[in-house]
Amino acid sequence: MLELCISRGMLLGAAALSEAQLLALWQQGEAQALKPTSAEVLGPFFRKGAPDNRVLRAPGDAGFPLNVSGKVCDTRGRLIEGAKVDLWHADHHGLYDTKGYRYRTKIAPDAKGLYAVDTVMPGHYSDRPAQHIHYLIAAPGHKTLITQAYFATDPFFEGDPEKNWKKRNIVGNKDLLLPVRLYEGANGAAPHAEITFDIILEKA
Numbered sequence: 083m084l085e086l087c088i089s090r091g092m093l094l095g096a097a098a099l100s101e102a103q104l105l106a107l108w109q110q111g112e113a114q115a116l117k118p119t120s121a122e123v124l125g126p127f128f129r130k131g132a133p134d135n136r137v138l139r140a141p142g143d144a145g146f147p148l149n150v151s152g153k154v155c156d157t158r159g160r161l162i163e164g165a166k167v168d169l170w171h172a173d174h175h176g177l178y179d180t181k182g183y184r185y186r187t188k189i190a191p192d193a194k195g196l197y198a199v200d201t202v203m204p205g206h207y208s209d210r211p212a213q214h215i216h217y218l219i220a221a222p223g224h225k226t227l228i229t230q231a232y233f234a235t236d237p238f239f240e241g242d243p244e245k246n247w248k249k250r251n252i253v254g255n256k257d258l259l260l261p262v263r264l265y266e267g268a269n270g271a272a273p274h275a276e277i278t279f280d281i282i283l284e285k286a
């Protein structure tokens with residue numbers, strides 16, 4: 083197809099370049115595109131209709147306070163307008179709220195393309211014993227993505243996520259295993275953890 087574009091004058095070199103050079107340049111540009119975030123299973127606990135809630139952690143909730151944030155962009159790194167991020171996870175004890183919307187939200191990233199949620203570190207449950215946060219991300223003109231974020235600090239990975247990320251075939255792609263940053267609480271508040279999960283969507 084590219085050869086056809088070149089022969090018909092639809093792909094032109096800015097400088098005098100041979101067809102082979104044009105092809106190589108094009109392929110180099112494509113290779114620089116960002117890799118779309120990989121998909122994971124939806125799981126049985128998704129609920130439609132979550133409210134737009136940025137604070138999922140209620141006072142007194144058990145669990146390590148956790149800030150989750152990131153941006154939603156295309157494979158060229160451009161922020162996608164009109165994206166909606168559904169995010170849900172188990173509570174500290176590994177239980178999902180299947181009747182209400184605790185630890186569930188559907189948010190629109192802000193004008194800078196950023197989404198941010200204040201929550202707690204998800205607990206473990208026996209069916210999928212690695213801590214995780216579920217995501218469903220939809221955006222106009224892009225493929226809807228269902229995925230999950232995992233924690234490199236999770237005891238499930240036995241302190242060596244590089245070696246153990248494939249354990250029990252839970253994590254489908256190592257890129258979904260995220261480093262955790264730890265912050266001191268200001269003014270005597272409890273410390274909190276933070277992960278950044280940037281989402282890259284493919285064009286539809």
Ligand SMILES: [Fe+2]
Nearest residue numbers: 125210214216
């Ligand atoms: Fe889950």
